[in-house]
């Protein structure tokens with residue numbers, strides 16, 4: 270009997286040693302993860318079969334009951350049963366605790382909190398350059414102009430020769446662009462579209478050509494190597510400088526208001542003769558060059574100054590008008606009567622037809638209108654900057 274009693278005691282001890290890792294689940298529960306609890310539950314089920322199944326040590330111990338002396342049999346039987354009950358109870362308790370934890374963890378995982386606010390989808394909006402380009406396009410379309418688009422990689426012929434800028438002409442120097450191998454270059458001006466459009470459509474013609482142009486400029490506050498121009502061209506019988514002035518004045522009035530006036534200053538461009546640069550009266554001070562402090566406050570509030578957030582220190586507390594630098598005029602672009610050589614290059618007889626052309630950059634205009642100090646902001650894709658144009 271003593272020997273068998275020790276054997277049962279040994280089984281109990283061995284079980285308790287192995288059961289140790291399942292014993293303190295409740296206190297460990299705070300650190301327990303659902304996945305490891307599920308793994309542990311499987312291990313516990315296996316351990317239960319090993320500890321209480323038909324081939325378990327305690328089942329073997331029951332067979333010893335018949336081997337002890339009959340007078341001790343009752344007592345030994347109780348001992349084995351007590352050991353078996355203890356093992357089973359511990360296992361079932363651990364099992365119940367673990368299942369409770371798993372159920373709670375699963376409910377938590379699948380819980381849907383309907384009180385959390387939803388995520389608002391972010392909608393995009395147009396870039397300031399696009400906003401301005403579309404405004405100008407709308408004006409010209411309403412004036413009977415067609416919008417032309419063309420290639421950005423051009424041959425020397427279209428970028429220079431056909432525009433009356435022959436090899437060795439000093440104007441080529443100032444428009445130094447990016448050359449590829451094989452005689453192609455990124456166009457340095459949208460005037461190339463004048464030639465392409467006249468070749469394709471013939472005359473009479475009225476087009477504007479918005480697009481990207483390229484110059485070998487080092488980026489700074491007012492220069493970038495890629496920028497946008499809008500080119501205008503009108504060729505018909507009897508077109509004069511008066512039509513040019515009327516057209517430029519009209520679209521600027523439609524963009525900046527009826528009181529806008531324009532000014533043309535004699536200039537030189539190889540592809541126009543005569544040539545003129547055109548200015549318009551400042552849209553903030555209306556030509557006076559001065560603004561009162563209230564006006565300044567209003568004008569910088571109106572723009573809610575795009576870029577102001579990024580360049581807050583730039584405005585000074587003088588009453589000199591900022592966009593026109595106190596002159597009352599804003600210089601915008603170049604224009605003139607299409608040079609007879611350009612018409613000839615497109616197969617148009619300059620004795621019958623005449624025309625005017627003009628061009629201007631969009632970046633500097635947008636920078637002025639939206640109160641942006643540095644045109645590089647427009648190409649940096651900084652969302653804090655772009656969001657101001659919603």
Ligand SMILES: [Zn+2]
Pocket residue numbers: 551552553554555556557558559590591592593594595596597598
């Ligand atoms: Zn001004």
